[in-house]
Amino acid sequence: MDRNKMAEIYDQWKNTVYRAALAYCKSVQDAEDITHEVFLTRFAANEDFPSDEAEKAWLIRVAVNKCKNLLRRFDRSRTDSLDAAAGLCETQAESEVMEAVNGLPDKYRILIYLYYIEGYNIREIAGITSQTETNVQTKLYRARKQLKKTLKEDF
Amino acid sequence: MRSDDYKKVMGRAQISEKCREKLLDAAENAPNGIVVDEPVEIIRHTPWYRRTGFAAAASLVLVAGLVGTVGVNMMSGRDDISAGSDICDSSGVESDGHGAGYCASIPIAPPSISLEEIVRSNGDGMYLMFSDENICRFCVDDNWFFYDFEKKEIVFSADMKKTFEDVGITGTGFGDVEWSGITSLTTEDEFYPAVHFKEYDAPMLFKLDVENNVLMFMDEAESAELSDHVQREVWVPQPDWENNLTRCYHIGDNDFVNIFIENMYFDVKEETKRALVLERCLKDHAEPERFTLCSVELPLVRDPEITPVDDDGLSLPIDGDIISNFVVSPRFIAFTDMTCDPEYETDYRIYGEWFSVEKLVDGQWQKFYRFGNKDYVLPEIGYARDSEKGGLRLTFDYAKVYGELEPGHYHIETYSDEDKEFITLSFDFEIAGDAE
Numbered sequence: 001m002d003r004n005k006m007a008e009i010y011d012q013w014k015n016t017v018y019r020a021a022l023a024y025c026k027s028v029q030d031a032e033d034i035t036h037e038v039f040l041t042r043f044a045a046n047e048d049f050p051s052d053e054a055e056k057a058w059l060i061r062v063a064v065n066k067c068k069n070l071l072r073r074f075d076r077s078r079t080d081s082l083d084a085a086a087g088l089c090e091t092q093a094e095s096e097v098m099e100a101v102n103g104l105p106d107k108y109r110i111l112i113y114l115y116y117i118e119g120y121n122i123r124e125i126a127g128i129t130s131q132t133e134t135n136v137q138t139k140l141y142r143a144r145k146q147l148k149k150t151l152k153e154d155f
Numbered sequence: 156m157r158s159d160d161y162k163k164v165m166g167r168a169q170i171s172e173k174c175r176e177k178l179l180d181a182a183e184n185a186p187n188g189i190v191v192d193e194p195v196e197i198i199r200h201t202p203w204y205r206r207t208g209f210a211a212a213a214s215l216v217l218v219a220g221l222v223g224t225v226g227v228n229m230m231s232g233r234d235d236i237s238a239g240s241d242i243c244d245s246s247g248v249e250s251d252g253h254g255a256g257y258c259a260s261i262p263i264a265p266p267s268i269s270l271e272e273i274v275r276s277n278g279d280g281m282y283l284m285f286s287d288e289n290i291c292r293f294c295v296d297d298n299w300f301f302y303d304f305e306k307k308e309i310v311f312s313a314d315m316k317k318t319f320e321d322v323g324i325t326g327t328g329f330g331d332v333e334w335s336g337i338t339s340l341t342t343e344d345e346f347y348p349a350v351h352f353k354e355y356d357a358p359m360l361f362k363l364d365v366e367n368n369v370l371m372f373m374d375e376a377e378s379a380e381l382s383d384h385v386q387r388e389v390w391v392p393q394p395d396w397e398n399n400l401t402r403c404y405h406i407g408d409n410d411f412v413n414i415f416i417e418n419m420y421f422d423v424k425e426e427t428k429r430a431l432v433l434e435r436c437l438k439d440h441a442e443p444e445r446f447t448l449c450s451v452e453l454p455l456v457r458d459p460e461i462t463p464v465d466d467d468g469l470s471l472p473i474d475g476d477i478i479s480n481f482v483v484s485p486r487f488i489a490f491t492d493m494t495c496d497p498e499y500e501t502d503y504r505i506y507g508e509w510f511s512v513e514k515l516v517d518g519q520w521q522k523f524y525r526f527g528n529k530d531y532v533l534p535e536i537g538y539a540r541d542s543e544k545g546g547l548r549l550t551f552d553y554a555k556v557y558g559e560l561e562p563g564h565y566h567i568e569t570y571s572d573e574d575k576e577f578i579t580l581s582f583d584f585e586i587a588g589d590a591e
C-alpha cells in the first residue's frame with residue numbers, strides 16, 4: 001500500500017479509532033499508541049472492505065481488542081486518572097458526565113461509546129465487541145443504570 | 156439527556172497531528188506487516204478428534220463435552236452402573252476428510268431427567284442419551300461413545316453407529332433441559348481439562364489422561380492442586396435453535412481472552428480482518444497448534460416454545476429494581492412488568508441470569524433440592540416482550556428441573572454475573588395448598 005493510500009485511510013478514520021481507544025483506555029498516550037497499532041494492522045491487511053461501514057467496524061473492533069490486551073497486560077485501569085477527558089470538557093456539566101462515564105468499568109464504557117457516539121445498534125456492538133447481543137443489552141442497561149445513579153439523571 | 160454532553164466532549168477528541176507522520180513512516184518502513192490469514196472457517200483437513208486416533212478424540216471431545224455439557228449427567232454418582240466392556244470397541248474411525256466435527260454447545264440435562272431423555276446438539280451433531288440400560292451414550296457425528304461408569308472411562312464404539320431412531324429416542328431438544336452451573340479451572344495461559352461441578356455434594360473433577368487418552372476422575376491430591384488455580388465461570392452462550400450455530404464459549408466477561416471453541420480452549424493471538432488466529436492452550440506447554448477461525452458471532456436465542464404462565468398462578472407485587480411483579484404457579488414462574496428499554500431493537504432476549512430457589516423449612520431458608528442434594532439453579536431465563544403491556548415477561552418452567560412445587564414458602568434470589576456478587580433481587584412467594 002502506498003503512502004498516499006495509507007494517508008487517505010488514516011485521515012478518514014483516525015479520530016474514530018482514536019476516540020474508541022480513548023473511550024476505552026482513558027489515556028491520551030495509550031489511545032495514540034493503540035491508534036498507531038490499529039492502523040499498522042490495517043495497512044498490513046491491505047484489503048478492500050466492502051463498505052466504509054465495514055472498514056470502520058473492523059477498525060473499531062481491532063482497537064477494542066488492542067485496548068483489552070493493553071489493559072490486561074498492564075492493568076492500567078488501576079493507575080489511570082480521568083485526565084484524558086479533562087481537557088475536552090468546557091462546562092461543569094460535561095466534566096460531571098465524563099467523570100461518570102470514566103468511572104464505569106472498561107467493558108461498560110466502550111459500549112456506551114459505541115452506542116452513543118458511534119451510533120451502533122445492539123447487534124452491531126455485539127459483533128464489534130465479540131459478545132452476545134444479550135450481554136451487550138445487559139451491560140448497556142447496567143451502565144445506564146450506574147450513570148443514572150451517579151448523575152441523578154437519565155443518561 | 157446527559158448523553159448529549161458526552162457526545163459533545165467525545166466529539167472534540169482528536170488525535171495529535173504528530174501521530175500521522177510517525178505512523179506513515181512506520182508503516183512504510185515495516186518489512187512485511189502482519190500476515191492476514193485467509194478467511195476459511197477452520198483450517199483442518201481432518202476433524203481434530205480423528206486426527207490422532209479416535210481415543211484421543213474421544214477423550215478430548217468428551218473433556219469438552221464434560222466441560223460444557225455432559226459431565227453433570229454422567230456424574231450421577233451411581234456406582235452400580237456399568238456399561239460393560241462388551242459394547243466397547245477401540246478400533247479407529249474413518250475420517251470424512253473435512254468439517255468442524257461437532258458442536259460443543261449442548262445444555263446439561265439434570266441427572267434426574269428421565270433416562271430416556273436426550274439432549275440434542277445442533278448442527279454438527281453431538282448427542283447424549285441416558286438409556287434405561289444405565290449407559291451414558293454420546294454420538295459425535297456418526298461415532299458413538301460410551302461412558303463406562305465402572306472403569307470411569309470414556310470409550311468409543313465403532314460398532315454402535317446408531318441413529319436417534321435406532322435407539323428409540325423420543326427426546327426433545329434444547330427446550331426441555333437447562334444448564335447447571337459449571338466451573339472450569341483455568342489459568343491465564345492454559346487450560347486444565349478438568350471440571351468442577353459444584354452441584355454435587357462432593358465436587359468432582361475429571362482430568363484428561365493424555366497418555367492413555369481417557370478421561371479420568373481426579374483423586375483428592377490432584378483436585379487440591381487444581382483448586383489452587385484460578386476458577387472462572389464459564390459463560391455458556393445460548394445455542395441457536397433456528398440456525399444451528401453455536402461454536403464458541405466465552406470465558407469470564409466475554410472478552411476474547413480465552414475462548415472455548417468446539418471443546419478446546421484457545422488464546423487469541425491475532426485478529427485480522429476476517430479471522431481470528433488462535434492458539435490452542437495445551438496442558439503440557441507443548442507448541443500450540445495453530446488454527447484460523449472465522450470470527451464467531453453468537454446469535455440471539457429464540458425459544459420457540461416459551462410457555463405461558465398458568466392463569467391460576469398466584470400473583471404478588473414485588474418491590475424490585477428490575478422486576479416489579481411476578482406470577483408463580485406450581486409449575487411455572489413468570490416475572491412480569493420488567494424494565495424494558497424501547498431503544499433495544501430485539502423483541503426477545505435471554506439474559507442468562509441465574510436464580511436459585513430456596514424453601515423455608517423450620518424457619519430457615521434452605522436450598523431447594525428437588526432431586527437428591529443437587530443444587531440446581533434456574534439458569535438462562537428467557538425474557539420475552541409482553542406486547543400488551545409493553546414490558547418484558549420472563550417465564551421459566553421450573554417443574555422440568557425441580558418438579559412441581561409443593562405448597563410452602565419459597566424464596567428466589569439471583570446474583571449479578573458482574574463481579575460475581577449477589578445482588579438484592581430476592582423474592583418470596585408462597586405456593587398455597589389450593590393454588591392448583
